[in-house]
Amino acid sequence: MSETANSRAAALSHLRSHGFTSGDPIPLPLTMASIFHTPGVETGVDQYGRYDNPTWRAVEHVLGHLEDAQCVSFPSGMAAISAVFFALLKSGDRVLLPADGYHATRAMAERFLKPLGITCDSRPTPTFLDGGFEAYRLVFIETPSNPRLDICDISAVAKAAHEQGAILAVDNTTMTPFGQRPLDFGADIVVSADTKAVNGHSDVLFGHVASRNADIIAGVTDWRAMVGGIPGPFEAWLVHRGLETLEVRFDRMCSSAEIIARRLKEHHAVRGLRFPGLDGDLSHNLARAQMDRFGFLISFELSSEEKAEDFINNCQLIEAATSFGGVHTSAERRSKRGDAVPAGFVRLSVGCEPVEELWRAIAESLDRTGG
Numbered sequence: 383m384s385e386t387a388n389s390r391a392a393a394l395s396h397l398r399s400h401g402f403t404s405g406d407p408i409p410l411p412l413t414m415a416s417i418f419h420t421p422g423v424e425t426g427v428d429q430y431g432r433y434d435n436p437t438w439r440a441v442e443h444v445l446g447h448l449e450d451a452q453c454v455s456f457p458s459g460m461a462a463i464s465a466v467f468f469a470l471l472k473s474g475d476r477v478l479l480p481a482d483g484y485h486a487t488r489a490m491a492e493r494f495l496k497p498l499g500i501t502c503d504s505r506p507t508p509t510f511l512d513g514g515f516e517a518y519r520l521v522f523i524e525t526p527s528n529p530r531l532d533i534c535d536i537s538a539v540a541k542a543a544h545e546q547g548a549i550l551a552v553d554n555t556t557m558t559p560f561g562q563r564p565l566d567f568g569a570d571i572v573v574s575a576d577t578k579a580v581n582g583h584s585d586v587l588f589g590h591v592a593s594r595n596a597d598i599i600a601g602v603t604d605w606r607a608m609v610g611g612i613p614g615p616f617e618a619w620l621v622h623r624g625l626e627t628l629e630v631r632f633d634r635m636c637s638s639a640e641i642i643a644r645r646l647k648e649h650h651a652v653r654g655l656r657f658p659g660l661d662g663d664l665s666h667n668l669a670r671a672q673m674d675r676f677g678f679l680i681s682f683e684l685s686s687e688e689k690a691e692d693f694i695n696n697c698q699l700i701e702a703a704t705s706f707g708g709v710h711t712s713a714e715r716r717s718k719r720g721d722a723v724p725a726g727f728v729r730l731s732v733g734c735e736p737v738e739e740l741w742r743a744i745a746e747s748l749d750r751t752g753g
């Protein structure tokens with residue numbers, strides 16, 4: 383990691399201490415409250431739990447520290463993404479989405495934006511720049527895209543979008559702020575499903591919107607307060623706890639993924655392996671330019687649905703589960719969820735297990751499954 387990423391990581395655990403007075407708890411207290419003591423007409427204090435909560439502020443402070451931006455937290459990744467769409471778009475606007483990104487983003491746009499008179503188009507991530515961005519109000523990308531791990535050039539998309547008067551939002555779920563910081567490359571908005579690696583323990587759904595533009599932050603904050611799609615304080619508290627170990631977990635996961643991707647690629651049963659960190663991967667050069675780490679997701683194909691199921695279900699150190707980014711290594715055959723990929727396509731999310739033990743379990747299961 384770069385020196386600045388390391389200094390952000392080092393400062394993270396001590397952010398709260400600047401406000402300490404004697405006897406304060408070092409870890410974050412959990413504030414479960416819908417109402418607060420508000421005699422008289424004083425403003426600028428907590429009054430009602432739909433507007434703000436001290437535990438949200440703590441998690442937003444940490445996320446904002448990592449993003450160098452203001453952050454607004456949400457009860458899921460989709461709540462964060464829909465806040466961006468519904469707070470910033472109006473009838474007659476055009477939005478451009480990745481054709482190969484997280485499926486619910488496209489489905490939500492089709493189902494709920496289109497009837498409001500918002501035009502939704504999509505394009506594949508590897509050729510996202512082709513065709514330009516004329517007439518778009520919002521351009522939305524996901525890089526690396528989930529599940530195929532294709533990449534597009536954040537700086538180039540930001541520049542071209544801005545020239546046409548569009549704003550750029552980036553879904554940074556697969557990378558976390560320790561792996562990639564799209565705002566540094568000119569993006570206007572980052573959205574993230576903190577359900578995944580940021581929380582990291584697969585026990586919470588959560589999301590955030592980050593931006594360095596005060597109007598955008600005001601818009602999504604207002605949306606959250608009015609619509610009432612707010613995170614629970616306990617969930618915020620758990621995500622805050624997850625953030626305290628994110629750098630350690632992410633470092634282990636990315637380092638292990640680099641080793642495992644290289645070995646998997648050599649295995650006779652594996653085809654079409656994608657990992658942005660591998661020399662020769664279609665994404666590699668761009669990945670080196672804009673990513674701080676190469677992530678913990680690996681995708682590849684086995685020869686059939688049965689082989690892929692056998693491999694996943696019979697590996698001692700892989701959980702058969704959707705989602706990714708947890709401490710437990712997990713995998714899923716993505717055609718099961720409707721992604722446009724072959725039946726034997728596997729997305730592997732490398733977890734925090736010691737790498738040699740993990741590799742041994744993966745190799746054993748692959749060998750048993752056969753090519």
Ligand SMILES: *Cc1c(COP(=O)(O)O)cnc(C)c1O
Nearest residue numbers: 458459460484528555575577587
């Ligand atoms: C999981 C995911 C989301 C949605 O997050 P939820 O917390 O499940 O709502 C959005 N984008 C990407 C890339 C994801 O992987």
